Amino acid sequence: xxxxFIGRKNELNSLNRVWKKNTSSLIVIKGRRRIGKSRxxxxxxxxxxxxxxxxxxxHSGTSAQSQRDEFSSQLRQQMEYPKLQSDDxxxxxxxxxxxxxxSKKTVILFDEISWIGSKDPDFLGKLKNAWDIYFKKHPKLIxxxxxxxxxxxxxxxxxxxxxxxxxxxxxxxxxxPLNECVQFWNSKGGFIAAYEKLKMLSVTGGVPRYLEELKxxxxxxxxxxxxxxxxxxxxxxxxxxxxxxxxxxxxxxYKKIVRFIAEKPLDIKTICQNLKISQTGMIGxxxxxxxxxxxxxxxxTWIIKSGMESKLSKYRLRDNYLRFYLKYIEKxxxxxxxxxxxxxxxxxxxGWHSMMGMQFENLVLNNRLWIKEQLSLNPEEIIIDNxxxxxxxxxxxxxxxxxxxxxxxxxxxxxxxxxSRNPVGTKVIQDVKEKIQRVSIPRGVSCRPVLIHVNGxxxxxxxxxxxxxxxxxxxxx
Numbered sequence: 001x002x003x004x005f006i007g008r009k010n011e012l013n014s015l016n017r018v019w020k021k022n023t024s025s026l027i028v029i030k031g032r033r034r035i036g037k038s039r040x041x042x043x044x045x046x047x048x049x050x051x052x053x054x055x056x057x058x059h060s061g062t063s064a065q066s067q068r069d070e071f072s073s074q075l076r077q078q079m080e081y082p083k084l085q086s087d088d089x090x091x092x093x094x095x096x097x098x099x100x101x102x103s104k105k106t107v108i109l110f111d112e113i114s115w116i117g118s119k120d121p122d123f124l125g126k127l128k129n130a131w132d133i134y135f136k137k138h139p140k141l142i143x144x145x146x147x148x149x150x151x152x153x154x155x156x157x158x159x160x161x162x163x164x165x166x167x168x169x170x171x172x173x174x175x176x177p178l179n180e181c182v183q184f185w186n187s188k189g190g191f192i193a194a195y196e197k198l199k200m201l202s203v204t205g206g207v208p209r210y211l212e213e214l215k216x217x218x219x220x221x222x223x224x225x226x227x228x229x230x231x232x233x234x235x236x237x238x239x240x241x242x243x244x245x246x247x248x249x250x251x252x253x254y255k256k257i258v259r260f261i262a263e264k265p266l267d268i269k270t271i272c273q274n275l276k277i278s279q280t281g282m283i284g285x286x287x288x289x290x291x292x293x294x295x296x297x298x299x300x301t302w303i304i305k306s307g308m309e310s311k312l313s314k315y316r317l318r319d320n321y322l323r324f325y326l327k328y329i330e331k332x333x334x335x336x337x338x339x340x341x342x343x344x345x346x347x348x349x350x351g352w353h354s355m356m357g358m359q360f361e362n363l364v365l366n367n368r369l370w371i372k373e374q375l376s377l378n379p380e381e382i383i384i385d386n387x388x389x390x391x392x393x394x395x396x397x398x399x400x401x402x403x404x405x406x407x408x409x410x411x412x413x414x415x416x417x418x419x420s421r422n423p424v425g426t427k428v429i430q431d432v433k434e435k436i437q438r439v440s441i442p443r444g445v446s447c448r449p450v451l452i453h454v455n456g457x458x459x460x461x462x463x464x465x466x467x468x469x470x471x472x473x474x475x476x477x
Contacts, residue, residue: 003212005043007180008036011171015044015142018169019105024141026131026166028157030150031173032294032319033242034209037146038111040173045107051078051096053108055115057245064120068092071116089123093130105140114149117156128162136166149246151289174294175206178367178476184211194474195421195455196220199346202359203228203235205320206366210235221346228329229341236336239325246293254290258317261296262326265314265387287315295319297365299387305442307383307406314389318366320359327355353421360419361402364452364473368403371415371452374471381407390439399438403452412441413469415450423456429466 018025029037042050056062056070065086072086079099086092100106110116110127117123135143147153150172157163158170181201182189189197199220204210213227213234227235243251253275260266260274268287272279290296297318300309317323328349335341346352364371368385385405392398403415416432418424432449441447448468451457457470 005039006183006208007176008040008043011040011173012044014169014171015040018142021168022139024136024138024143025168026136026163027142027144028153028167028170029144029146029173030153030170031148032150032207033148033245034207034238035148035173035175035294036208037148037173038109039208041107041109041111041144041146045109047105049101049104049106051099051106051108052111053116054111055113055117057112058115058118058248062119064123067116067119067123089120089126090130093126093134097130097134100135100138100141102138102140106138107142107144108135109144109146111146112149113145113147113157114152115147118149118152124156124160125162128166131166148293150292150294151246154292172294175366176208176211177206177370178363179370181206181211182477184214185216188216192216194477197477198360198363198454198474199356200224201363202320202356203324205362207321210321224346225342225344228324229332229336229344231337231339233336235321235325236329236333239322239330247289250286253286257286257290258295258322259326261315261317262323265299265316267312267314271315291315295322301386301389302384302406304406304412304440304445307408309384312389312391314387316362316387318362320362323355323358323362327351353419357419360454360473361417364417365403367476370476371403371471372405375405375413375450375469377405377407377413381409383408388439396440397438399435401435401439410444411446411448412439413448413450414439415452417452420453420455423458424451424453424461425458426460426464428461429464432466 015027018027029041031037038052053071053074055067068086068089071092072084075081075092075095076084079095081095084092084095096108131143135141145153145157158167178201182197185192185197196219200214200223203224210227214223215226227233243255247254256275257271260271268279268283272283275283277283287296287298291298295318297316298313299316300313302309329336332341365387372382383406385403388401388404390396390399401414402417405413405415414432414436416428418428428451436447436449449466450469450471451467452471452473454473
């Protein structure tokens with residue numbers, strides 16, 4: 001039985017608004033593997049005539065002809081054609097066009113578009129021509145181009161002169177917000193502690209396909225074990241599939257990059273030193289590929305006095321699964337494949353607590369909109385927000401702030417993201433005071449310390465009344 005569709009109300013509303021046009025629409029949807037792109041389109045198109053054509057995964061034997069043969073096969077099955085010749089995309093697109101009724105709302109999905117087009121240099125040109133000659137003449141047609149290879153889509157479609165002015169809407173699908181993630185625990189979610197949900201989300205993040213594997217009757221430890229430490233588990237080989245599918249021949253280099261930033265955010269100079277390469281334009285392209293694919297984030301610091309973004313930035317691994325894999329699965333692959341870790345105690349893994357802290361920080365930063373709502377901040381008030389860092393110089397001390405928001409009313413919200421198995425105590429006050437003392441805060445700028453926690457605070461901390469806001473992140477769970 002197909003799993004129920006969860007979340008994505010804003011995305012569905014955006015897609016449904018496209019029908020208000022009186023002309024056809026070409027839409028591009030991109031996002032990381034398993035993020036739910038195809039499932040979103042399926043849900044959107046459930047009330048309409050719907051056809052889906054999907055490419056086959058590339059491998060050494062995949063050719064342009066094999067992709068056309070697969071498209072032809074899907075065309076016969078869905079549109080009830082007899083056996084077709086599949087030597088030319090023009091003929092195949094014309095046959096698709098012949099089955100579209102201009103009076104009936106129709107959605108056509110070309111899924112994994114990079115798989116279909118990467119082997120054939122003429123594919124996109126012929127698709128562009130088919131759009132101009134056939135498809136755009138159907139006022140009730142939405143053609144959706146979808147894929148996980150976000151970089152390929154960006155270069156070959158969104159930045160291509162061939163598709164300039166033709167794409168009506170581009171949707172980048174991100175992780176589900178946490179208030180939607182908790183729906184995967186269904187009716188049992190109200191009886192499960194926020195800390196246990198956090199353990200699960202520290203592995204899956206807000207990736208719907210991973211969360212679909214969740215068994216609400218089992219503990220977080222049992223679920224993680226099934227997915228990550230038993231041969232054949234969904235997340236055992238997922239890392240290799242991600243990088244081989246998206247980055248092909250460059251996959252080894254991309255793996256090295258994410259390994260370096262898995263422990264902590266790094267600037268480009270340090271990354272190049274670790275890779276033992278020069279800081280040329282190519283490394284910038286590699287980092288942009290990982291960023292566009294949704295696996296890393298580039299966090300720019302800024303100049304508080306002007307509120308202007310600095311040239312200084314650090315790259316952060318924003319994908320929780322990748323970090324968990326690199327820390328705990330990769331080193332144990334041979335044992336996992338022989339089912340030797342069936343009785344592993346998840347919470348006794350080395351560095352578990354510090355890893356959970358980093359994963360919690362990711363979840364907070366990926367759900368920062370909710371943090372702003374808790375602080376009663378409107379988007380138009382905010383000048384800039386991000387993790388903040390200040391390099392050590394002769395005049396200033398170095399410092400790192402987990403998350404900071406600067407408003408146009410000369411106010412800084414200095415946010416300390418604190419993960420703890422036990423309620424957070426008063427020691428955090430001294431930690432935050434030291435960080436604030438290191439920040440170069442201009443005269444006339446107010447500073448409001450904020451604590452974001454997940455497992456409670458002590459009465460002593462509450463009584464100190466140091467923080468202007470204390471945000472219980474477990475409310476999202």
